[in-house]
Each structure stands twice: as structure tokens, then as C-alpha cells.
Amino acid sequence: QVQLVESGGGLVQTGESLRLSCEVSGSITMLGSMAWYRQPPGKERSVVATISIGGRANYQGAEPGRFTITRDDAKKSVALQMNNLKSEDTAVYYCNADVTYWGNSRYNTENFWGQGTQVTVSS
Secondary structure, eight states: OOEEEEEOOEEEETTOOEEEEEEEESSEEEEEEEEEEEEOTTSOOEEEEEEOTTOOEEOTTSOTTTEEEEEETTTTEEEEEEOSOOGGGOEEEEEEEEEEEEETTEEEEEEEEOOOEEEEEEO
16 A cells, blocks of 8 residues: 655744655555645645656746755655745645555556645744
8 A cells, every 4th residue: 555654844933944755655666756735724735846757856836946856766755845934835735646556466556645744834
């Protein structure tokens, strides 16, 4: 069974930093594209950043220079470094990944979500 587990969220002050981590567990054959999404209070979930198999990062929903997404395929993990945090960054952050795994006597590729981790930025 494939699971994504986020960690690293918490309560910080404006201008501080946080590093979110997401570890993927299970009978994994390959990790595809990975991403971080966030859902602010009362709003819809939206993408923050994505990173491809080759490590190419895109920051579709993040202010350039403040967030950095990285992946470590050996550790089956993806991280999001967030600097100079602002109150508008307050949200539940979700890890997302395309995962190929062995199950039911065959290879399967599915998209998985983590359970989310709360980030609260207080001014």
C-alpha cells in the first residue's frame, strides 16, 4: 500500500522559514512527477510547485525565490523549503506524487495525496 506522509508544518512568525517533507512508502517501483499543493482557509486547493523525474522544478503558485522544491529519489521523498513566510502562506499543504508500484500481480501507476500538514504564519 502506497502512503505519502508530510511533516514539518507548524506555527511561525512572518518572515521565518519552514521546511516541509514528504516521504513515500510502499512497494514502489518508480516515482514520477511530484508536487506540493496548498489549501488556504475557505479556498480551493491549488498547486504551489512541481518537480519532474529529472528534477526540473516549476513554481506555478509560489512567489519566485521564496519557495524551493527538491526531491530525493533514493529516500523516496520530496521537500518544500519556504522562506520569508507571509500570512497569506497560511494553508494546509499537501504532497502529491505519481507512483508506480507492484500490486495485484502487476505494475500500477496512480496519483497519490498525503494527508496534509498545517502551516500557520502569524503576524
